[in-house]
Ligand code: FES
């Protein structure tokens with residue numbers, strides 16, 4: 001069946017099977033390879049995308065369900081520059097090891113910081129609970145997100 | 160001798176001021192990973208056939224026949240591949256020749272690979288795999304290693320004549336005499352369990368025939384040259400006909416050292432037989448069912464000390480449940496056997512190790528490699544002995560820790576690079592150990608605080624005299640940028656993208672941005688595996704020596720150009736100067752001159768690690784060229800109502816030689832603490848009575864999230880330099896995992912006043928024990 005949705009600012013149309021998961025459509029048909037496959041059972045968060053602004057696991061969303069809706073991946077936010085502070089903070093804090101989980105963390109953190117620009121450490125931990133990382137022990141990721149929040153507040157304040 | 164590796168290593172070991180070594184230089188791959196542009200195996204998938212494995216559903220059975228007719232009738236299925244189709248040798252065991260790539264006569268665990276189905280698309284491959292009909296004649300199976308050791312009527316590998324796959328031993332002094340001098344003796348049996356790596360990226364390989372005249376396999380492996388060897392063997396072709404590329408990997412932790420070459424061989428076999436590119440990726444469930452895990456162990460441990468706090472003897476029996484195949488089990492058992500005393504001076508030692516076959520998923524390489532379980536037993540014993548002696552656990556350890564000039568359990572004298580005692584002393588201060596040890600452990604309410612300590616050691620390189628070397632190729636391009644080719648891979652640890660770049664940049668006196676490391680390729684010389692914490696300590700010697708050779712040639716050239724003696728030439732951030740003058744030349748200009756004047760600016764760096772001999776018969780001799788050491792203090796709070804243990808803070812102290820990049824080292828420590836904590840408190844497999852894993856998914860096999868993690872404090876470093884490595888660095892990657900189970904278990908024992916000898920310390924186990932139900 002034909003499914004039309006907005007991907008990273010552009011309308012796209014794909015032929016999808018009724019039981020096709022959005023993760024496969026994005027990775028294999030639309031070339032959005034920043035979305036990673038870690039478990040396909042809604043446990044790891046590597047496949048996180050923003051659906052109408054909210055982080056979701058694309059491995060549990062059937063593609064027909066996104067008809068008419070908006071899907072955003074990290075590629076788009078890099079282009080618009082909106083994740084610049086997160087990007088810098090992750091790199092500088094050493095929050096990246098194998099990097100397989102990283103795009104998912106960036107999307108979850110981005111959506112969370114929009115809602116809560118002044119979070120406590122505990123709130124950040126809670127927000128990324130659904131994203132697994134097996135390499136870093138999370139500490140540097142949490143530090144990076146807290147630092148990114150501060151960078152964002154500063155740059156907003158300067159405007 | 161000009162360009163002699165020993166003198167090059169020595170020259171740079173003397174350096175006292177550094178441009179980039181010891182600094183937290185941001186790794187080269189951070190941004191592309193953050194933006195999701197870094198390519199992992201699946202990201203190369205473009206128009207290939209799909210392969211799917213047919214896995215054994217029997218724990219132990221003879222294969223009577225495989226009927227593929229129904230599978231071949233499915234539209235899109237091209238081929239069903241079984242053991243009979245293997246053109247080369249169907250044998251892939253790393254330590255013993257006991258494991259076929261595709262099961263031939265028998266299957267030995269639920270998850271053994273029986274066949275491969277190759278199809279045009281994933282769905283067809285999946286349906287085809289379901290339709291392959293394997294006829295089994297079930298055989299009695301054994302899951303318990305103690306039972307397997309006793310029985311000879313049921314043999315998992317008939318040709319072996321016993322279910323004991325391998326034995327090891329270490330002997331020193333006379334344990335009976337030692338125990339006769341002991342004032343206190345502690346004897347216990349410890350049990351530890353299997354652990355899965357849960358790298359976020361599962362095993363995958365894409366095999367493409369005919370690219371530049373070779374069969375190219377893009378695979379998730381930790382040693383490209385080993386994958387090359389296995390693929391060539393299975394296909395019956397020359398190694399040079401196979402090219403392996405290891406792109407970015409979504410984690411490895413040892414697991415892809417074992418399974419990486421095998422997934423490569425499976426995809427390569429299918430590509431070879433169909434003549435088409437073939438892609439094979441394990442699902443999470445397949446990954447968990449199939450690939451080898453951290454060893455499960457039974458460790459019987461007896462140790463004794465005198466009233467003045469000196470260890471006198473240790474007698475230890477280690478039994479590893481090696482599962483269906485030996486895999487790397489013998490090497491893992493060696494490591495456990497050699498490290499079983501802990502980093503202590505013990506005059507009388509007897510260690511016996513047994514790796515035993517059972518019909519379960521094999522044991523394999525996992526960060527720590529047999530050592531976390533050994534140190535858990537050793538360090539539990541140390542606490543119990545301290546308690547009997549009425550001594551503080553730190554004080555008791557300090558009385559016995561190895562110091563320079565002491566000999567280890569195998570009788571090897573460690574002349575230098577032994578900084579553990581200093582590390583523990585400093586750590587105890589930083590963590591405020593004394594006060595906490597006295598105050599905690601006295602709570603009587605719902606929440607009970609405890610603090611525990613553990614130390615550990617880990618031999619650098621492979622066990623005993625097994626040869627180990629580093630080899631790499633470096634060239635300075637005409638514009639002054641530098642390309643390094645190495646077989647070391649990027650599994651997340653970052654060595655090619657951080658420490659290698661820093662080391663080469665330091666030696667050449669240029670900014671790290673000028674250095675590009677091409678890693679994970681068989682087109683580089685064999686650099687050895689990215690395992691055993693050797694990525695930097697051994698792996699980087701190759702690039703280091705290559706750079707040091709080029710530097711000497713360039714120093715001579717600069718001395719000519721600037722009319723000054725070589726000793727006065729300095730390389731600083733891309734400027735070559737004569738010390739104390741304003742004479743200088745840029746790096747780019749110098750390189751251009753080198754090209755014009757016939758100075759070679761490419762080099763291979765090669766170093767063969769000097770080692771001694773270990774006598775297997777006597778159980779004595781040389782074990783490792785050096786050891787990395789770590790001390791760890793952990794603070795916990797146990798909820799006696801729910802049984803939940805929360806680790807609140809962890810203090811690490813490393814004696815691992817020169818720290819090349821502190822931020823990367825912290826990352827390794829924090830990640831290892833997470834895996835160690837997960838192992839002790841939550842991660843555990845449930846096997847049914849046929850040895851099937853009942854929880855092969857992340858819902859029921861629970862690993863730590865951001866909410867579970869303790870705060871890992873800044874590490875204490877004691878830089879006890881190692882004489883055969885770049886700048887004196889020793890291994891780091893595995894270190895923090897090794898004492899973590901012991902430190903946390905010791906803290907729980909302190910909190911509750913109850914000693915647990917079996918892991919994991921799940922809420923259920925703690926509650927049952929608290930209620931006295933055990
Ligand atoms: S792949 Fe979707 S949550 Fe793991």
Ligand code: FES
Pocket residue numbers: 095096097098099100101102132133134135136359409410651
């Ligand atoms: S960096 Fe490897 S899983 Fe997070």
